[in-house]
Amino acid sequence: MQRNERILYALLTLLITALAVTGIMLEGPFQVVRQTLSLQTESARLINDFTRYGVGTAMFNAATVGALCLILVFYATVSLSGPTLSAILTVMGFSFFGNTLLNCIPLITGVWLASKMAHKTFGSYSLIALFGTALGPLVTHLMFHIGLPLGLSIPLGLVSGLAAGFILPAVAGSMLALHQGYNLYNVGFSCGFIGLFAANLLIATKKMQSLSIEWGTSFSLPLFLLVPLFSLILLVTSLVVEKPRKTLQGFLAIQKLSGRLPYDFFDTGHYGGTLANIGLLGLLYWAYVLAVGSPINGPVIGGIFTIMAFGGFGKTVKNTLPVLAGVVLSTLLFSKNLNAPGPLLAALFSTTLAPIAGQFGIIAGILAGAVHLIMVEVTASWHGGLDLYNNGFAGGLTASLFIAILQWYKTNRPEEDFTT
Amino acid sequence: MKRKEFLGRLIGEVTNFLLEGNPLRLVVSLHQEPDGAHISFFDDRPRTEEEIARIYQALNPKQSRPELAEYYGLMAGHDMAWDARLKLIGWQIKHASVENSDSGLRIDLWLGSDAFNPENFTLHKKK
Incomplete structure (x- = not known):
């Protein structure tokens, strides 16, 4: 294992340990374990803020899921770099409002079965397995919330999770072709597609309740400080591992990248610059949340963690800002509140479309962000909140539309035709 | 079928890259064995040393x-409308060599199973 990879392992281990220890300190060891066990039976469909069950519980839950992901990456013998870091941090973020060990494991096992069937290593499908936990609510909703006896519903949830995980590599591969890598949350797009079928099946059998928003509004100092502290640690690390001047040069070089999938920023040789990019993204979007007057709760932490997650794999300060601007403009145009759950989460997660701004410029990014808000407000109801990466689903649709138009325009250039 | 799709993706992506240079001549040569394959690409556009180094780096990732x-890697060879991305190929092959031939650029891709023996291939041998 190389030095840079060891540093990433150390940083993630520090984060996971800090979350677990803080969780235990906040609620006590017995209470936090009891509450985390109780959390496993939550439906977890969008939007279910786990911090409402206790900030310590949500933190401890994120630590357990993060530890599972880190162990999987280690034993799958894939390098801990931009892509795997993005997957682990994203899943940890969503463990503040949806992912639990119970609803992750069947999906990961399903992807593992698919890898065995295709004669691939699990490492080959490791990103799909980790991001595939977006369908976690499908597992726990079927297990505990459809009114069947547990003897029937628990196996049903398990089998459904395995089946969804099993087909995910096939679906995720096909979905990439639609948006050509311009939607960073491609597995979220794929999970939304699968979620459509699952939700409609549940609706047909009258086993799907309407969506509700469980949104914590109380202040918690540990939650408030989580993002800035982790961001500062990343920034300090970026200045320690490389000379500050080199880190700055690396950071500026990364801002020039489009971010189109798959772009591992750590592969560019700008290690310190990439860490600085992740840290600054965290601070920037944390400041945005405070500026619009939103509480720092589970979903918000999930949103900021996801932005930071992709700070090494597609998102830069430069390519995310136009998309954010698009969402803000669209929010104001339709007279919505910037700090309402929908527009706020759209502002954070819309950065899935950052490669559009990175490749085609600021105007395209603003347009993509504006269209994204319109889409994301309705797509959760399409899949019944079963896909945690709802913005990945909406972003995939938006990116596919943009890319289809741009592709048509690009392939119809008369000046490059053969002369007659 | 699996082999056909894989080769098609690799050929598509490298061809996309070479066509971006608008060559007047482009040749693709494929040689398959049970345990591997060798694909050669030739065009008529010589590249600078810097360009060759960049192409080589993209096709031969460090790890x-x-x-x-x-x-x-499934995206390779599917999007002719956008810039080619040789690194999508680099992750999927055993080795690549890149050099200027007599007329232009020459790229050789080597791919196959662990039993793959490049000695079975004679096309590129230089005396």
Whole structure:
């Protein structure tokens, strides 16, 4: 294992340990374990803020899921770099409002079965397995919330999770072709597609309740400080591992990248610059949340963690800002509140479309962000909140539309035709 | 079928890259064996040393990336409208060599199973 990879392992281990220890300190060891066990039976469909069950519980839950992901990456013998870091941090973020060990494991096992069937290593499908936990609510909703006896519903949830995980590599591969890598949350797009079928099946059998928003509004100092502290640690690390001047040069070089999938920023040789990019993204979007007057709760932490997650794999300060601007403009145009759950989460997660701004410029990014808000407000109801990466689903649709138009325009250039 | 699709993706992406240079001549040569394959590409546009180094680097990544190869590698050869991305190929092959031939650029891709023996291939041998 190389030095840079060891540093990433150390940083993630520090984060996971800090979350677990803080969780235990906040609620006590017995209470936090009891509450985390109780959390496993939550439906977890969008939007279910786990911090409402206790900030310590949500933190401890994120630590357990993060530890599972880190162990999987280690034993799958894939390098801990931009892509795997993005997957682990994203899943940890969503463990503040949806992912639990119970609803992750069947999906990961399903992807593992698919890898065995295709004669691939699990490492080959490791990103799909980790991001595939977006369908976690499908597992726990079927297990505990459809009114069947547990003897029937628990196996049903398990089998459904395995089946969804099993087909995910096939679906995720096909979905990439639609948006050509311009939607960073491609597995979220794929999970939304699968979620459509699952939700409609549940609706047909009258086993799907309407969506509700469980949104914590109380202040918690540990939650408030989580993002800035982790961001500062990343920034300090970026200045320690490389000379500050080199880190700055690396950071500026990364801002020039489009971010189109798959772009591992750590592969560019700008290690310190990439860490600085992740840290600054965290601070920037944390400041945005405070500026619009939103509480720092589970979903918000999930949103900021996801932005930071992709700070090494597609998102830069430069390519995310136009998309954010698009969402803000669209929010104001339709007279919505910037700090309402929908527009706020759209502002954070819309950065899935950052490669559009990175490749085609600021105007395209603003347009993509504006269209994204319109889409994301309705797509959760399409899949019944079963896909945690709802913005990945909406972003995939938006990116596919943009890319289809741009592709048509690009392939119809008369000046490059053969002369007659 | 699996082999056909894989080769098609690799050929598509490298061809996309070479066509971006608007060559007047482009030749693709494929040689298959049961345990591997060798694909050669020739065009009539010589490149600078810097360009050759960049192409070589993209096709020969420093470390194996199975998590990217099997998933994002599926995008190779599918999007002729956009810039070619040779790194999508680099993750999926055993080795690539890049050099200026007599007329232009020459890229050789070597791919195959662990039993693959490049000695079975004679096309590129230089005296």
